[in-house]
Amino acid sequence: MRDVTAGSEAILELLPLVFADPGEARARAEHVLRSGPSPLDGSVAHQVLGIWQRDFGDLRIALRHLRRARDLAARAESADREADVLATLGVALVHAGRTRQGLASFERGVARGSGHTRARVLYRRAYVWWVLGRHREALEDVRRALPVLRQAADDIWTARALTLRATVHLALGAVDRAVADFTAAERLWDTTGQEHDKADAVESRGLAAFRSGDIPAALRLLDEAEERYAKLGTPTYNLSIRRCEVLRAAGLAPEALAEADAAIAELDRIGGQSTRKAELLLAASWAARSAGDAHTAIARAAVAVRLFAAQRRTWWETHARLVLIEARVAAGRRSGRMVADAAAVAERLASFGSPAAPEASLLAGRIALALGWTADAERHLAVAARSRYGGPPPARVTGWAAQALRARAAGSRRGVLEACRRGLDVLDDHRMTLGASELRAHATAQGAELAALAQEVSLAQGSARRLLAWSERWRATVLSAPPTRPPDDPALLSGLTAYREIAARAEAARMEGRPVPALEREQRRLEREVRSRSRHMGGAAAGAGYRFDVDRLLDRLGDGRLVELVVVDGRVHVLLCGQGRVRRFAGGSLDRAVAEAGHVQAALRRLAHPGAEARLPLVEEAGRRLQEVLLAGAVPHLGSGPVVIVPPGALHQVPWALLPALRERVLSVSPSAGSWLRARETEPPPRGRPVLVRGPGLATGGAEVPELAGRYGTATVLEDDEARVPRVLAELDGAGLAHLAAHGTFRADSPLFSALRMADGPLIVHDFERLARSPYRIILSSCETARLASVGADELLGVVTALLPLGTAGVVASSAPVNDAAVVPLMLALHKGLDAGLSLAEALRDARAALPGDALHQATGWAFAAFGAA
Template identity: 35%
Template sequence: MSSDARAPEAGTRDGLSGPLVPDAADQVLRQATVEPGRAYRRALELGEHARRGGDARSAAVCAHAAGVAAQQLGRIDDAIEQYRRAIRIAGPAGFVDVAARARASLAGSMLVRGRLAAALREIDGALADLSGVDAARALTQRAAILQLTGRPEDALADLRRAIPALRQAGDADWAAGALSNRSVLHIARRAFAAAEADLVLAGRLAAEHGLTLWSAYIEQNLGWLESNRGEIVNALGHFARSEQLFGQVGTQTGSLLVDRAEMLLSVRLIDEARVAADGAVGLHRRHRDQLHLPRAQLLLSTVALVQRDLAVAARSAEQALGGFGRLGDAGGVALARFARLQARYAIDPAAVTAGRARRAADELRATGWQVPALEARVLAGIIALRRGQLGAARLDLALAARARATGPAEVRIRGWLGEALLRSADGRPTAAHSAIDAGLRIVDRYQATLGATELRAHVSLHRGELARLGLRLAQEAGDARRMLALVERGRASALLFRRPRPPADPALSRDLADLRTTMREIDEARDEGRSSTALVARQVRLEDAIAGRTMQLPGALGPPRRLPRRRAELAAAFTGSTLVEFVEIGDRLHAVTVHDGVSRLHPLGAVETARRLLPQLSFALRRLARPHSTPARQEAAAAALRRMQGELDELLFGPIRDRLGDRPLIVVPSAGLHGLPWAALPTCRQRSVSVVPSATLWLEAAARNRPAGDRIVVAAGPGLPGAAQEAAVVAAQYPGARCLVGEDATAERVAAAGDGADILHIAAHGRLRSDNPYFSSLQLADGPLTLYDLERIDAPGHVVLAACETAQATVVAVDEVLGFAAMLLAQGTTSLVAPVVTVVDEAVVDLMRDYHRQLLVGEPPAQALATAQSRAAGRGLAAWAAGAGFVCMGAGIRPVFLRLTP
């Protein structure tokens, strides 16, 4: 779970000294926090020189400086040794002030090691021997310790005394640190204006005095502030600048990884959050940082729980609980106990009682954790409902529902879930639907603030429980129209926001070009048997930079589009066609049909049947399409295909076949059906079938009025037998078509030529990336053409991708779809033809020739594809199988209007 406050990086600015030692020692102490690597080496050299010369004071100051530098570099044991050396040298020599300053720094190291009582003893002892600016610095140190021991008011009191003294003394370094640490205390109290004021002032001091390391921490805290405000795009920008600044001084901080991971988790970028959380745990363990390790382990538990990696979730929660217990952190203990409870509930719901969840909620609320307290209260209500304890459930859910009007989006969403569950338990389904709608509107508004499509897609996980409750209620009532509205509200919703075109960004263009070069070099290295480890590391860095920049795009323009709900409007929207929208509710598959404006709900069968048959069907098609397969294998594949065709067709269309007639179909797959080659099913064969991520997106595509044009672009990528021939055959059918092959078919040229084209046809190798669909690509002469490249151009009107599996989609957050086809449709492409399976490119040449001929005579794309596939069947089973893997996506019933001169 993401937290509302965080512990500061205590001790990171320890031991800066005034002009109390000779110039060289004084200078290296000042340098220790600015350039720790150089300062550490210099301090050791100067310290040895001072020791040989009998200069105890300078030797002690240099040991202190070496400790500060070591701590900045994460070498805590080394820092402790250097601080103690400074104390041993300065104390017996009578330099009480030098020893006291080293004790203050030693307190910071004790803090990092999780030894809070020892840290407090050291800092109190130092304060007894310090005055003036040195005392103000020690107060700043003590404030960090007090916060971690659960005394935030005492910490604020120390900082109120310290900051004026530091500023009056002109100590910009420590003043910047004190202001930054105080901002964290303000954020914990949700006093955001006060936190921002402190950080702005601290940032000004750091910039004016060249304090790069403090600038990094200030940017990190600004990111945390914006994350707590819900301003995710701004938070990403601050975290990126913080990481850059930390890199400039050659240091890493696990807390930045944790902050970033918590923010990524809040928008449900789960895989990215897992990488950051794993990295933070590893970094803290290497540095033996017992202070910050439990927080990283707690976060790892939460991310693993969302990923259903239940063993890691339970183990990490247990480790975090032990760590927080050793620190005496009551709030951390409460969080870790709840994380452990959540993991146990996920493993075995019967093992967790409503009473235990209720006690967790009370403990969390008492220690100030309002969001997880609300989650625990909702969990208690759900458990009580399932066990028939209606009175207790009403009480729990009523308490949870109080949060629906205030606080961050996530709090209000959980509050409305509690209210919806309460109304449902009271037998008020209409009122429950109203509560569900209210919660979903908050999700919509939250999505609209995010510019990057993948951010909007993942954040919709927030709607999951609300939507599932609504679907269950609609199913129980047999309300097809309500179910359609609910499904459409969450299905591909990230694609339904109007947003500005990404601005020109030279840095992004450079990174995309570098990525293409790197990917090509990786392929070459692997072909030649050379190591590609360094190149892969460079690929990862470039992809992180590209994804990070696009996540900082401005938010959407206006509200998302919505499907009409009235019967007359639905009839007008789908005139002449039948909409079939598949829905998974639990382990059962359903279909909602819209025919002449009448919506009906149809139970179909087990989801597992479709999940089992779909990959087998795709495999059989690939086997049949292979030109050199043996007759025995061909016959076995054909027999298997006939059996699977019949079983799948009966599952998906048997109960609704009477409603379909011979009308064109608009098919909206559920999550498990996106890879289905629809033309292989008897009901869809020779029929106009348009496949689309959501019916709302289909309506948007169908409403686009593009004027007739003559910009035809055809391109062929390298390493694909038949691609150049296909490009030549297609281009020959269109007078004036631009054909890019060989070295001319670079990503930049193809993207530029396809910018706003009427038809864009690309024959190339396709690479799908399930880990980040936006790096799925088409392989061109100079490397990959990614979705990030295509997002920066005006979408072509009609697109044909003769590239393996480019109509496939990655489904995230239950029903959000990311992939080539979905993104192009969202950008403005009216229709698209591409395969959902691996294709045999030589067999596709004739299919594409027939397809474009039908377009030229005025057939809409969906019907043109059906005609071309039917003709392929006349050339044999292999040719039919090669063509059956293609689907038409988008508004396939809309003709491609062309203005061509013979």
């Protein structure tokens, strides 16, 4: 923590300096020791080095310096100097896991110190109480210290005490009190030069924003704090712990796990604080559990429990036990003992005032339900359900989930649906506060259980219409409203430009066979920067989301049919919408459908190259098997009009035109019925112009573009050096029709960096989101431009889904690798249909029929699909 004490005036400057400029303070302290100082000055110098090593280096070295500082203070016969060092030593001992020795050091420090010095000792002991999770003791010591520090006009230590009290309030869920203390502390920090303390203050405000439910602000403030720490050259273990918590809540658990594990490895390397390691292990276990990796969560949580127990940190140990039980349940373990353990954890967390208590009660109720212990389950779920009316969104969702489970156990279908509706409303409001489409998509994972419960009840009721409404309630919500348009942030724009330049250089180096590790490292760094800045954007006001209307959908369909595939408990259900009603047909196993779709994708990849003609009958047979699993008894009822397919995220790569019943139809695909309806009602822009873009490196050179330019006459044509991202974006904004012949790259690891290759580098999804209005119709003629990543509950991220909420009513793109030469005749035929006034789906059907009948051209036609409704 923070330290200052009595000693000669010059040497005393080193103590505040260690938190203003740690590196400079360390260098000066080492210089003092080399000069043969007096015991008093030597004590201060060793204390400074001990603080530096304790917070930024090797804890074993820190303890050696601090014990030497204590001995020198005793030799100098300065009681206040000795008391101050004893407090610093106490903090270090607790961080080393030697809790009993640390508290004993504080007892001696409080006894030796007086007045102002004793107040500083009490403040540091309050910090230790917070580390140990003993919040009431922490608040009591701060209460005793603050008046003395204020009376002494000690702004630095007063600000530290206020910051600590605010942090304790946050741990107890008292966000308003915490914000008031942070605000008061920040006013004091503005009067000092304590740069490390100021970084701490920014980090703390990030935590307060998170506890208030403002994830974009939390991420922005934590990133700002990291930049400040980087300038000071200090490690950021505590920041990593806090960011892990925010990332996990934002649905970015894999990132949180990676950050926690990296921080643990670095802490082990330098011999750092045992307390921080335990906290990082807890963060890692929470992240692993949220990421679905139960075994990693169990391993990390078990070690964290042991460390916290050895450190006598009961508050932390109890939270680690909660994660450990949750992970064991996720791994399939259930027993009566686990019900008792979860209930005991819930009771202890409630006694601490921890916001996690309802989560533990919900866990006990879940396990009891699985064992058939309905009375025990009701008792625990009733406690968890109390949180549904107050607190941050996750706590309220926990409460509504508990209420839904109570209603299901009681046999009240109506109660289940009401609880699910209320819980998803909470998440809807929360989701709309997020500006970045990535965060919106991931946030839906928190509502997956509620949506699934509502689907189960709707299915049991036998109402296909209700099952459709509930399936739409939490599907493709990221498309329900445009993402917040990125601000004209110079740093973000600069980052995008730098990313594009580095990516282009890396691609050129690969093509020339030159090594690219350094360029790839820089590219990844810039990706992180762009991703971070995009997450800082806030969203619209609560309640601004889109509401799905079944009657409006049925009215807009006309003589067409919409087929929504819904997965309940691993089985596919076919909801056929049309002729004023919704009908349900039973499909097959989702696992079987996913496996068949994977076989088809692999076969299409091979058919994209000459010489694979013998595989065509196998692909067609796979299409028949897929139809059997996915459409089943609905096929005879598809009618003769257009068909819209709405698949779940797991089946977004199915080449739907390959299915026999759909092969010769006007066919389009949509992520949800609601997004199709919005596309259907999207008006084309006035005076929308055609734009044709030809990127570099295509095998055919984008041979269709010159012919299309002649056909459209007034089209804007961008090629060669003119096909640069800024110019392309400027022309695409508000265009009526855009055709982009450019290499596509799909990034499964980071779908918003999926790209089209332009003359100056990649045009990525983040770039498209800067458009005021994307083209009304857009045709992407290259490979895999329709590939999407499934995230959250049932969300899809990629180029296509980035365009649909921005004003694009229809997209043609491919979900598989295609042969460039075979694409040219398909694209020319497609545009011929558009020129005749056909929709994208109609023109694509006719274009497929016009292709030669060989395997190469047939596979190319099947790889492309029309998305939306234009």
